[in-house]
Amino acid sequence: MANAALRNVKVLPNSANMEEARHRVFEFFRTACRSLPSVMEIYNLYDVVSVSELRSSVASQIRNNIHVTDPKVIDMLLFKGMEELKNVVDHSKQRHHIIGQYVVGRQVQDSATKDPDTSTFLKNFYNTNYF
Amino acid sequence: MASVSATSLRFQPFLKLSTRTTTQRNQFKFPNINTSEKKFRRCSEMYHDLEGRSNGWKRVTKEGRDQGCYKTSSLGAVSVGWNRRTFPSLRSSRLRICAVKAQPETVQKVCDIVRKQLALPAESELTPDTKFSALGADSLDTVEIVMGLEEEFGITVEEDGSQNISTVQEAADLIEKLIQDKSGAS
Numbered sequence: 001m002a003n004a005a006l007r008n009v010k011v012l013p014n015s016a017n018m019e020e021a022r023h024r025v026f027e028f029f030r031t032a033c034r035s036l037p038s039v040m041e042i043y044n045l046y047d048v049v050s051v052s053e054l055r056s057s058v059a060s061q062i063r064n065n066i067h068v069t070d071p072k073v074i075d076m077l078l079f080k081g082m083e084e085l086k087n088v089v090d091h092s093k094q095r096h097h098i099i100g101q102y103v104v105g106r107q108v109q110d111s112a113t114k115d116p117d118t119s120t121f122l123k124n125f126y127n128t129n130y131f
Numbered sequence: 132m133a134s135v136s137a138t139s140l141r142f143q144p145f146l147k148l149s150t151r152t153t154t155q156r157n158q159f160k161f162p163n164i165n166t167s168e169k170k171f172r173r174c175s176e177m178y179h180d181l182e183g184r185s186n187g188w189k190r191v192t193k194e195g196r197d198q199g200c201y202k203t204s205s206l207g208a209v210s211v212g213w214n215r216r217t218f219p220s221l222r223s224s225r226l227r228i229c230a231v232k233a234q235p236e237t238v239q240k241v242c243d244i245v246r247k248q249l250a251l252p253a254e255s256e257l258t259p260d261t262k263f264s265a266l267g268a269d270s271l272d273t274v275e276i277v278m279g280l281e282e283e284f285g286i287t288v289e290e291d292g293s294q295n296i297s298t299v300q301e302a303a304d305l306i307e308k309l310i311q312d313k314s315g316a317s
Contacts, residue, residue: 022270025271026270026271026274027290029271029274029275029278030274030278030290030293033275033278033281034278051282052247052248052279052282055275055278055279056275059271059272059275062271063271
């Protein structure tokens, strides 16, 4: 079902204003949440994470870009997000990729950024490793 | 049921006899000159043996005819069974509708999901008139709550419905409406 739904997704024209971009963000979030049961089935994540936790992870990643106000930037981010979702649903990633990015990735990033004594090199290293 | 089983038990020997007769007829379709005398002798012997059992043979045929009548009755019984199977599903659907109408249970479930999604303490008050924005939820949190409700109740909230939700009571009413539509369709 998720594959069929995402197969028909096309690149939309740029948003005319901020309201339309905001609406599209919610649509993308809704599509992603409806795909989560399929993702749990494909990668067999039942013993690692639950659907609600994955949903919170997706929401937190969207909330990381809450400061963006340019509709063009939002469209670009939505395009990248849809591409990522399509890769996940089509099984173009492996199980450890999903776990590293959406299950434990947030904790590592939070711990890395909170430590003030960490050098810039290590901060960039951590970011690139999980981005 | 007893009569049907009895008739089925009686029907078996008739089947066996009929199969034997058919096999014999098949054999006679291609007789050989050398073996024809032997087969004729065997048939005459069988005829002599059956002289005392002619009444039994007739009885078997009569029973076969009666079994035909029983066949039709058994088929009717099968159709009656099919008819009976439809009624329980209707009853179960009615029971579901009665269960869905329980307002307080749905509202309580919605409150639990909202409290979990927004990480609220247990002692915080959640009344049906509480707004999500009053609890510190932004628009993305509201969408997340709606998705959580979808997962919990096994329903799909359309875009129009999700945009109109801003309080606990509105969410509960929409969920009950969708559940009733779903049960009505099924």
